[in-house]
Amino acid sequence: RKEVEQDPGPFNVPEGATVAFNCTYSNSASQSFFWYRQDCRKEPKLLMSVYSSGNEDGRFTAQLNRASQYISLLIRDSKLSDSATYLCVVNELTDSWGKLQFGAGTQVVVTP
Amino acid sequence: GAVVSQHPSRVICKSGTSVKIECRSLDFQATTMFWYRQFPKQSLMLMATSNEGSKATYEQGVEKDKFLINHASLTLSTLTVTSAHPEDSSFYICSAKPLLLAGGSYSSYNEQFFGPGTRLTVL
Numbered sequence: 001r002k003e004v005e006q007d008p009g010p011f012n013v014p015e016g017a018t019v020a021f022n023c024t025y026s027n028s029a030s031q032s033f034f035w036y037r038q039d040c041r042k043e044p045k046l047l048m049s050v051y052s053s054g055n056e057d058g059r060f061t062a063q064l065n066r067a068s069q070y071i072s073l074l075i076r077d078s079k080l081s082d083s084a085t086y087l088c089v090v091n092e093l094t095d096s097w098g099k100l101q102f103g104a105g106t107q108v109v110v111t112p
Numbered sequence: 113g114a115v116v117s118q119h120p121s122r123v124i125c126k127s128g129t130s131v132k133i134e135c136r137s138l139d140f141q142a143t144t145m146f147w148y149r150q151f152p153k154q155s156l157m158l159m160a161t162s163n164e165g166s167k168a169t170y171e172q173g174v175e176k177d178k179f180l181i182n183h184a185s186l187t188l189s190t191l192t193v194t195s196a197h198p199e200d201s202s203f204y205i206c207s208a209k210p211l212l213l214a215g216g217s218y219s220s221y222n223e224q225f226f227g228p229g230t231r232l233t234v235l
Contacts, residue, residue: 004155043205043226044156087155100146100224104155 003027006088006103013078013110020074021106023088030101032091033064033071037084038105044087047073078110115139116208118227125196126235132192133230135206141186142208146224147179150203162189186211196234205229 006023013019025033033050048055050062050071061074075082085105092099115138125131135145143164148156160170160181168181180192189208193200207224 002155008153041203041229041231043229045226046223099158099161102148102155102157104153 002103003092003101004088004090004103006106008104009107009109011106011108013075013082013108015078015080015110015112017078018074018076019078019108020072021086021108022070022072023103023106024068024070025088025090025101026069027090027092027101028066028069030090030092033062034089034091034100035060035062035071035073036087036089036102038087039084044089044102047086075108078108080110080112083108083110114210114225116206116225116227118204118206118230120230121228122231122233124233124235127197128195130192130194131196131232132190133204133206133232135189135191135208135227137187137208137210137225140208140210142189143186143211144209145183145189146207146209147181147189147191148205148207150205150229156205159191193232196232198234201232201234203229203231 004025011019035047036044037047038044048057050064054063059076063072085107087105088103090101117136119134145162147159150156158171159174160168162168162181162183164183164186170176183189206227209224
């Protein structure tokens with residue numbers, strides 16, 4: 001079983017619409033959670049951290065459900081520039097280095 | 113701040129040759145750098161954790177004699193793919209964990225900054 005699982009998509013979203021997707025993680029001892037964005041053939045870039053109480057950053061809202069071991073990302077008022085692959089990332093504090101486990105990503109395609 | 117560079121960005125080589133990839137933190141010091149590999153439509157897989165001045169820690173299934181890592185300074189780590197074969201063709205990405213962010217703010221222990229990646233094609 002993969003450490004971090006995501007629906008690969010693609011999620012085809014009309015411009016201006018809302019899209020949401022989840023990711024599940026297997027290690028209940030995971031400490032920190034993130035959403036990264038990766039454009040085609042580029043490196044991942046941090047979109048936002050995910051806090052226990054849930055948090056918003058502009059049009060992006062992240063939620064964490066520790067009991068069910070999943071995190072979610074919601075994008076409101078989708079823009080064409082939101083088209084990307086969104087990576088769910090979980091930090092397993094197995095040592096002081098903070099090992100990141102990446103999901104395979106959820107592809108979002110925003111259409112005009 | 114917190115910029116990581118990688119060189120080269122793209123390399124094509126013949127089977128059996130060795131390829132060295134450099135990862136540099138440009139405006140911060142990084143005691144720990146990480147090397148990942150990503151195959152098409154797959155997640156980033158951690159290959160090894162590199163600590164300045166000590167031996168790298170390799171993930172299970174990653175051959176340490178094939179993927180040589182050197183972290184000689186607080187701003188540079190190198191990954192050498194020795195005797196590369198077509199199955200080593202992949203996107204190699206490094207990340208660095210800042211000791212101290214530019215501007216004086218401390219990084220949370222979780223934060224990593226990624227290099228732009230190196231696309232390796234072995235013919």
